[in-house]
Amino acid sequence: MAERCDVAIVGAGPGASIAAYILAKGGLEVIMFERGDYxxxxxxFGGVLYTTVLSKYFPDFPEANCVERHVIEKRFSMLSERDELALSFKFLDFEPPYYNHSFTALRAVFDRYLAKKAEEAGAVLVTQTVVDEVIASEGRVxxxxxxxxxxxxxxxxxxxxxGANSLIAQSAGLRGELPLSVILGVKEVVSLPREVxxxxxxxxxxxGAAYEYLGGGAVRGAMGAGFLYTNRDTISVGYGIPLGALKxxxxxxxxxxxEFKMHPVVRRLLRGTTPEEYSAHLIPEMTPHDLPxxxxxxxxxxxxxxxxVNANPLFHEGTNMAMASGVMAAETILQAHKAGNFSAKALESYPSRLRESFAWQDYxxxxxxxxxAESHPQFFNKYPYEFIKLARKLFSVAPTDDGMQVPKxxxxxxxxxHVLAELGLMSLGMDLLDAAKAAMF
Structure with missing residues (x-):
């Protein structure tokens, strides 16, 4: 005879674990499946975690050593073949309470912490188990x-x-094939002594510090971005690129x-490091039409x-959005349990609440x-190179024939x-206007 529970969760990531925690605290029998050893x-994931949702349920998480460093510096760079043009923000007063900023984290550590909280609340965790299809009866799961x-x-x-390539959602008929806009995230963790x-x-x-490298020399001028995040005694380095662009x-x-690691700017930050692990995963960058x-x-x-997911290079945000969706899903299921009705109509308050939340609005x-950005490839394959050339021209010290200095x-x-000849004032202005409209509206 098949085992029975109130809620079966496939996956044991942050969204799954916080949902399991809330459901178990609410008195439901929960089984959470994880395909890995733990x-x-x-x-x-890239490595930056926003902690607003986490802090609501586990305000003492920093003391649990489940995160690496709290980010005080965000740096955004454009790369050419050898050079960098950067804008950096450093906020030295980022201190407790921690809900107002972000941390670097490693999923192998953070996910275990959150799953343990779910287990302590009464959820059952089953590891080393692959689940890739639902059981359906009379049209329902x-x-x-x-x-x-x-x-x-x-x-x-x-x-x-x-995750992005959800076999469970697919087997339930809730989604189709993934589009080529889905992003491949590739990351290596390299070790370096903490003091270094x-x-x-x-x-x-x-x-901690979080560096983002846009277009240009980061990913061969394709739409995408590289990153470098500091952990306690390791550095997470990698990039994200749409599957279509990689193809x-x-x-x-x-x-x-x-190639990214050997860029002269990045190489200097990674000198003396030792590779520890390599990983890759899909980031669900999709239009509403492609969503399940x-x-x-x-x-x-x-x-x-x-x-x-909010994959834009300013934030690279997803884990907290997953946790928020886990909270709203769990609260919806608790209501459905009280009513004894688990139909799609009874669960519809979940997507309704989701669309009113920051997670959907930011997405x-x-x-x-x-x-x-997809329709303006020049932001990746032209402007980073040209803007760096402009900066080089402006800040070069040029001698005159008599050995003096050229006036500024x-x-x-x-x-x-250079702007008129290489960029075109009108074209540049229109592109910047399009970017401003997209960012504002």
């Missing part, structure tokens, strides 16, 4: 089928929390990562499986900026000539 062993002996588990509700990291990045104690480049993911249905009869889709707003006015005129 939560986080098969998971990957009634459980899941795991690849193990006695693998059928019946449940009133199934939560699909198995703090000296190299001008940090003290548990302070057009015709390059292997590891080759592109090595968030609910069905007996099933709810959350986090990356629901396409909830929806910054999606326009992403679509603008001549440098300013040279910059203006």
């Amino acid at each position: 939560p986080g062993s098969k998971a990957m 009634v459980g899941v089928r795991a690849r193990r002996e006695g693998g059928e588990v019946l449940a009133n509700v199934v939560i699909a929390a198995d 990291i703090e000296d190299r990045f001008s940090l003290e104690g548990d302070e 057009a480049l015709g390059v292997q993911p590891d080759e592109l990562l090595n 249905h968030f609910v069905g009869d007996g099933i709810v889709v959350i986090g990356g499986a629901a396409g909830l 929806d707003r910054y999606l326009g900026l992403t679509r603008m 006015r001549a440098l300013e005129l040279a910059v203006a000539d």
Whole structure:
């Protein structure tokens, strides 16, 4: 006879674990399946975690050593073949309470912490178990089928929390094939002594830095971005690029990562490091048309499986959005449990609440900026190079024939000539206007 529970959750990431925690605290029997040896062993993200949702339920998380460093510096750079043009923000007063900023984190550590909280609340965690299809009866989801002996588990509700390429949502008929706009994230974790990291990045104690590298020399001028985040005694380095752009480049993911790591600007920050681990995963960058249905009869889709990500280079945000969706899904299921009704109609308050939350509103707003970037490739394959050339012209010290110095006015005129000749004042102005419209509206 198949095992039975109130809620079966496929995946043990942050969204899944916080949903399991709330459901178990609410008195429901919850089983959470993880395909790896432990939560986080098969998971990957860039490495920056926003903690507003986390702080609400676990305000003492910093003392649990589940995160690495609190980010005091955000740096945004454009790269050419050898040079960098950067804008940096450093806020030294980022101190407790921690809900107002971000941390670097490693999923192998953070996911285990959050899953442990769910277990302490009463949820059952089953590891080393692949679940890739639902059990359906009379048009509704009634459980899941795991690849193990006695693998059928019946449940009133199934939560699909198995990432961008959600086989659970697909088997339930809630989504189609992934579009080529989905982003491939590739990351390497390299070790470096803690004191060296703090000296190299001008940090003290548990302070951290998050560097983002846009277009240009980061990913061969394709739409995408590289990143470098400081952990306690390691550095996370990698990039994200749409599958379509990677296909057009015709390059292997590891080759592109090595090119980025060997860029003169990045190489200097990584000198003396030792590779520790390599990982890759899909980031669900999708239009509303490509998103799955968030609910069905007996099933709810959350986090990356629901396409909830803010992939724009200013924020690279997803984990907190997953946790927010896990909270709203769990609260909806608790209400459905009280009513004894687990139909799609009874679960519809979940997508309704989701669309009123920051998770959907941020996804929806910054999606326009992403679509603008797709239609303006010059922001990646031309402007980074040209803007760096402009900066080089403006800040060069040029001698005259008599050994004196060229007046700054001549440098300013040279910059203006370059803008007119290489960029086109009208074209540049229209592109910047399009970017401003996309960011504002």
